[in-house]
Amino acid sequence: MSEALRDASSIWRKVSTPSGRRHYRRYDMALVLAALSLSLLGGLLVWSSTRVSAGDAGDPFFFLKRHLLNLTLGLILCLIASQVSHRLVRAYAPVLYVLSLIGLVAVLLVGTVVNGAKSWIAVAGFTVQPAEFVKVSIIVILATLLAEKRDAENQPMNLIVIISLAVAAVPVLLILLQPDLGTVLMILATLFAMLAVSGVSRWWLIGLVSTGVSAVALIVAAGVLAQYQIDRFTAFLNPDSDPLGVSYNVRQAEIAIGSGGWFGNGLFQGTQTAGQFVPEQRTDFIFSVAGEELGFFGSSIILLLMLFITWRLINIAARAEDLFGRLVAVGMAAWIAIQGFQNIGMNLELLPVTGVPLPFVSYGGSSMMALWLGIGVILNLDATKRRI
């Protein structure tokens, strides 16, 4: 507790220090700029995909404004988080974790059903998606656990690994209840990456992979999946099964992306987009706007920015001063990369539709704020390290 207080006073000191230039140079501005570029590009794409429908409702800029508002709130969160010592974050990791679990329970109790999943809570005109914030808190709590002091040992103690798995399992089960399979898969992938980098025995990794595979087989056999999930998978395996039903989304997204060619139809010129042929376009299928209007070149920029951010985060992990920092950075990298892969993969009809947003680009406040919160934590870790 006294340590936390000391940290709090050190934040105060830092903020009040007039030497601003040195202050900012410590942060990985390339990472920030890449994420900011993606967010702003997302704003353009969101605008393009919604200007017609929102215009009909009276304000063509409605979703653009909301996206920029989300980004602003995200940047504020990022700024705050970047000023909070990682030690404080570590100390409060269990609190964050419990808070996010409360959010998940709340969503199950009072949540709103959208597209067959109960993932949103309506708060004062906004909808909050607690699972997005859970992603941050899980990364932080897992990093905290796995980086526990273990002296000369190369590997985390098995008990710690088991506790970590249990800690991850609780939110995973809660999210499965919504059900939001995409997020669960992404969390499991992140957990695996963090475990791997934390140095656990390869037997753990092999064991987890085989458990995962058999679990999937079991779930499919037992019919635990919601009907809409089965429909999506069926549609993925056989896209022509129901061209106006489940596979309609994917098909229309594919047409939009395909018709973009090398350079696209130009911003606001996409007929698939302007005609609103792609459902859920501003969220899950935002990549199809880029595909249609910006073409191969524009869409590649999104992919390359994602890759750049991932590499940058992995570099931060590599040079982290302690295992906690490394694990948080790896967790963030896994989150952004895996979720991006899931999202773009389903846009390109490589993966089944799992309803996860494209990091930074998709419209959605919870996702945007959680991501920037995570970036803020990373910035602080890295800056702390560089200062020393």
Added chain:
Amino acid sequence: MRDQSILRLQVFKWFITALLITLLARLFFIQVITGEDYAALADQNRIREISTQAVRGLIVDQAGRPLVANRTSLVITLDRKTISELPDQGADVLSRLSNLLKTNVEDLKNRITPCGATDAAPPPICWNGSPLQPVPVARDIDSTLALRIMENTLRFPGVNAEVVAERVYPAPNGANAAHLLGYIGPISSDELAAADPTSGYLRTSIVGRAGLEKQYDLLLRGTDGKKQLAVDRAGNVVGQIGENPSVPGNYLVTSLDARLQGVVERELQNAIDRARSNDFKADGGAAVVLDVTNGQVLAMASYPSYDPEIWLDGLTNKEYKALISEANGVPLLHRPTQGLYAPASTFKVVMTAAAEKAGLPLTGLYNCSPEVTISSRVFRNYESRAYGPISLARALEVSCNTVFYRIANELWVQSGKDEVRTGRDPIEKMATTFGLGKLTGIDLPSESAGRIGGREWKRQNWERNKDVWCERAKTGYPETAKRDPVWAETLRQYAVENCQDGYLFRAGDAVNISIGQGDTVVTPLQVAVAYSAIANGGTLFQPQLAKAIIDVKGNVVQKFEPKVTGKVATSPRVLSYLRESLAGTAVNGTTAWVFPGFPLDQIPIASKTGTGQVFNKQSTSWLATFAPADKPRFAVVMMVSQGGTGSGTSGPSIRKIYEAIYGVTGSTIDKSAAIFPNGKPLAKLPSVDQSGATVIIGEPALRSQR
């Protein structure tokens, strides 16, 4: 420890890189390698080619008075596809809409169900158009109602309000002419399949489906335009890409005269009322006015009729049932061309010609006895009246049956009695040259041919029915026997006789034909065509409603010339004899009581009455006339089924029609009051003004509606 962690970090990094490169490769494949296919798909999504219906041409009478015109109307359409995709199959929307439109859900459902669906109501109630097309369910609605629906698209998914062009029936001078004009509606799959590929018919075409609208559809419809529209996912139009404008349809100038049509319709109604006041059922009637010199139809009425506007917003089950209900007299049946009736005594003109042809002298005297025995059967005169030996002319005037019975027997004996099995007998041959028993070829769809119950028909009929008769001869009629054993036995005897020698054309059959009874049935139009031939010296014209086609600027596109379909096989002497005889009918024959005071000296009227006996029903009233008898121009025929005697029911009405044609009041002629002041229909065609409205001949102050 560090090394292993870093190693795994590197593995992770390259794993992620590999994943993203996979995406990049897939992206390249979709966008660059197969991109063009997708671009085409996107265009398919986006571009809708819609046809813009050309403005349909007017149908006008000979002076240019519009009988069918156009106007715009606000209609409510229902998109069946959108509705069927709603969770409740649209039950909610339908009930809300039915409240708003003050109709019931069942009717709405029937209206939008495509014909051919398992639960579809019979056509024309069901939706005959494309299943993908929105179905109009209410027309001519209030704009505030339309706005209420459009404001609330969420509460009314699949419901739309749009402006459409629709037909309007101005009914000039009260002329209804519903059966003649017909109606338009969406093309049916069968019609589309049968259509000439060059006709330009599309799945969404609105075509004439009855009457003149159907007959002259290709000339009236114009050429549809095409519009390429950009649409969004919901099908909302977001812009226009290209357009090919439509060409308006031509106008059909008919030979009808709206004033005469109005008079004829009212007089037919009067005849019906007259019959009913004399305790006849009078369940249907027909009246035809032809120009005997060319076959042009000047007026044609059918009773009962209906309001042609009922077709405009589609029929409800109830409306359709009313149109085909026996209790209502089957209003949909066009009696002048589709109704079949025994011609009764109007047939006697044919008998007279046949008698002369067979060598019986026109100048001889024939015994009009109260009865005559032929083949040991006694045939009686009407009310057993007797006139003694009289001329054929007198026999026609007083309509003496026994004279024609004897003639029929004579011809029957001459033509080989019942020993000859094939070929036509002389009466049948003569009747055929008068145009009876075959289609007149009038320019209306679905005409009935009728038949002459002669030798040939008798044999053919036996071929068709002998199996049934012979079966019945064995089994009898057990189902009837339960109720009425005596009647069942009579039926069985009848079946036994028919089975054995039903093919025989017996004397009794010939006798029946001679007075237009038995198996012989004709349409009122056939009778009018036959009497026109007597009037014009023996030429059979194809009756025509179309006089000309003019374009929207009034240029003549096509003129319909008279079409001769045959010559009556008798001499001018006989025809002239017939004309004189029939002219006597109005002076001192069966219609003399109708024409007191009528200036018959200036306008002699030839007429023949007929009173047809129908088994189990009241008699059919016929009156066939033409005028002036010495230089004929008009033939007027009226028929009332279950209507009593020819002259009693139709006589006064026929007189009124002639009075209107010639402008007769009492016994004076006022040409300025005449429909045809010069005693003949208009020769010239109406013109069209700049607005596209027809300029009505003889009514310079009045303008027609477009």
